[in-house]
Every structure is written in structure tokens, then in C-alpha cells.
Amino acid sequence: MKNQAMCSCLLALLTVLMPVMSRADLYSASAAADKKDFARAFELYRELAQIGLPEAQENLAVMYVNGEGVKRDNVLGYAWAVIALENGGGEAAKGIVAQLEPHLNAAARSRVAEVQARFGKASLEERLLPKVYVPGMHAGKQCEMRVPANPDTYYPYDAKIQMISGTVMVEATVAPDGRARNARVWYSLPAKVFDEAGRRVAMNNIYTPPRENGVPVTCTMRFKVRFRVTYGNGGGGDDEQKKVLADVRAKAESGDPRSQLTYGLLLDMRDDMNVSHERPLSWFLKSAQAGVATAQYLVGMNCLAAAPWAGENESTKGLAWLQMAVDAGQIDAQVAMANYLLRSQPGADSFSKALGLVEKAAASDSRDGKYYLAALLATGEDAARRDPKRALELISTMKDEFEFDPTFYEIRAAAEAMLGNFEAAQKDQKTAVSRARKYGWNLGDQQARLASYQASKPWTGNLFAY
Secondary structure: OHHHHHHHHHHHOOOOOOOOEOOOOHHHHHHHHHOOOHHHHHHHHHHHHOOOOHHHHHHHHHHHHHOOOOOOOHHHHHHHHHHHHHOOOOHHHHHHHHHHHHHOOHHHHHHHHHHHHHHOHHHHHHHOOOOOOOOOOOOOOOOEEEEOOOHHHHOOHHHHHOOOOEEEEEEEEEOOOOOEEEEEEEEEEOOOOOHHHHHHHHHHOEEEOOEEOOEEOOEEEEEEEEEOOOOOOOOOHHHHHHHHHHHHHHHHHOOOHHHHHHHHHHHHHOHHHOOOOOOHHHHHHHHHHOOEHHHHHHHHHHHHHHHHHHOHHHHHHHHHHHHHHHHOOOHHHHHHHHHHHHHHOOOHHHHHHHHHHHHHHHHOOOHHHHHHHHHHHHHOOOHHHOOHHHHHHHHHOOHHHHOOOHHHHHHHHHHHHHOOOHHHHHHHHHHHHHHHHHHOOOOHHHHHHHHHHHOOOOOOOOOOOO
């Protein structure tokens, strides 16, 4: 049972989170080139080249020089060949540079410099590529785990009796009271099995938030929650796992974008497999540059998570990658962007954009998308876009997964109040207050909303604004 469960968890990553590809991806570009659809191939390679994929940069150079899918332009071909070589390009790029270098005049070199200034390695590092993080770089103000909850307390019964282990990557907003709100799952292995349990652990941890001028302030914390079954002596499971990892790594190193994403996830979620201490983010980035939207989402989230200590420029990079994934219809990216807008850029415009994003996510059956959507429909300040009845319908489908969270009852209370059902609103809000008290929350906001309902007044605002 042990070997079967563990190997199944690894193989699950070959399909979970799998692309959704972006508007341009390496598979589509290569297929178009194979079919001699050079105009289509050129457009796709150009989009990938501009976000730093060396193979696309080299192919773009060749197409400019050969006039395939575009008017022949040796100067632009040379420029992209130089950029490709900066990023490890091959013989084709070297040949183009060697052939054309002696023939460039001052005007041509000026054009080359313009392209390099926009898309060269230095430019990409400044505006798009994540920084290389090293130990000790995270010094300064940050969240800290003070008293971690025991994952065994929240181990799903079905997973335990089937002897399934797993890991969940969780992000939570830590309020000044040192308790988590709005726990969100980035991804999990095996998919979905431990999501609720991971959220429960996040909500029951106790944290130490950073201080500004001696006063605790809100922060965001990301961490892994591991659920492990204690097994007896195993057989050949380790060998099977090593074979799976070796196969995925070989495909990743050969340049297959999906395998690069899978390999990065395996390294990130299974520390015991990352014996060489590789950086998963480097594999996510390779996959993201090849157009895999899920990888773009992960690169974006990593940049946003690093911004507090790595600099505000990382937020700009993170949002750029996240937007690429959003444009491709990646559900997790839609929810993450909505959450970012609600927390970091409050206002009517952000609310409207966030509502549109979670509508799309909910339409794709995203549980988080439906949860956010219910909240926004219940409490939105724009009366024309509120729909408390629909909010109640949505939230009723999520009781089993979210009722541990006081915000679940706050959403329901707000919707009831908006419909004029103040007695029901008070009952749900009192339940929210009771549950929040058990988590150790500062109850000021919850009690203020209860007072509003007791006065027969609905409440509008953002229930996720911590």
C-alpha cells in the first residue's frame, strides 16, 4: 500500500496543474513551423523570445535572416542572435553573428542596441526575471511562525486510512493579532486531497507579525504543510520514485516545458527528492518562458511573495507574470490576481476587476473562485453589481470545505443582511464571532458588523481586507 500510494502521488503531478498554455507556447510555435505556417510560427516565437526563451530567440533570429514569416531583416536577425547567445543560444545564433558582424554599419548597430535595450538579458533581469535568492537574503521585517499547529490533528480521515501522504503549499494573511486570515492554497500533492486540512493548519498556527514603529502590522506568509503517514518497512517504492524523478528530469533537461514544470513541483513539494538542493523556481521560470501558464502563475506568485524583502520591483515582475497567466485563462492566477487587487489596491476599480476575475474562475468550477465571488456579491459597494441571493446559493455549496473559517459565516451574514433578513444575519455573525474568538482573532471588525446587523443595517466593504 505504501509504495502504491507514494508512486501514485508522484505520477499525479504529470497531470495535475497541467497546462493551460498561454497565448503563445513552444509546442504551438514548433507545430506551426513544422507545418510551414511561418507567419504563425514567427508571431509565436516572437512573443516567447520577448519573455526570454533562448530557443525562441534563436529561431526568431533565423526567421528574420531567412525571411520566413516576416520580411527579411539581417539586422534584426543579428540582434536576436546576440540576445540568444546571452542566454546560451546554439550554433545557429553563433553562425548568424559570425556571418553578419563584419557587415554592420553604425546605423545597423544602433538598431541592434535598441532591440538589446528592450529585450536583452539586462533588460529582462530588470523588469521580468526573478532575483536569485540566497540564504540570509530574507533578513528584515517579515512574518514568523511562533507556534505551529500539528498537521496530524487535521489529517483527512480517508487519506489516513488509505495511507496517503501529501504536502500543501499555503499562503495566509497574518493580521496584527498574529493569527491567519484568508488562507489560500498555491498547489498541493496529491491535488486537492489535503487542501482543506492545509488551510485549517494555517488558521490554527500562531504567528509573530513584523512591527513598524513598535506596532504589529499585517504581513503575508507562505509555507508548506506536510501530512505524513507512519509506514512499516517498505519495499521498492524508493526505486520507483527515483525512476519517476529521473524520467521527468531527463525530459525537463531536454527542454520539454511541461516536464520542467512537473520537475520543479516535485523538487518543491518533496524535499527528500531534492538531494542536490536545486531551486524549483529556476525550472518554473524555464517552463514559464516557454508559455506554460501554470508556470507563469507560479513565477508570479514567487515574485510577489519575495517582494517584501527583495524590493518592490519584484512585485512588478510578479504582476507581469501573473497577468500572462490570467490572459491565458489560468484559474489559480485569476483568483490570485483578484486577491492581490482586493488586498493591495482597494477601490472601486480594483473591486470591479476582481469581481470579473473571480466570475471567470467560478465559471470554471474553482472553489476559491466561488468563495471570493460569494463575498463580493454579498458586500460589494456597487449596488448594481451586488447579488446577495446568488451569494447565498454559492456559499451553500461550500459549507463542507470552508465552514471552519469565520469568514464563511460572515459572507452568509452579509448576504442575509443585504436581503433584509437581519435575524438570520445576526445568527450567522454571532457564529463568526464565536469561531474567530477560538482562533484568537481581534474581534473588532466582526463585532462592528454584528452591531450593524443588530441595528438593521446591511454592511458593505471587503471581507478579505486585512
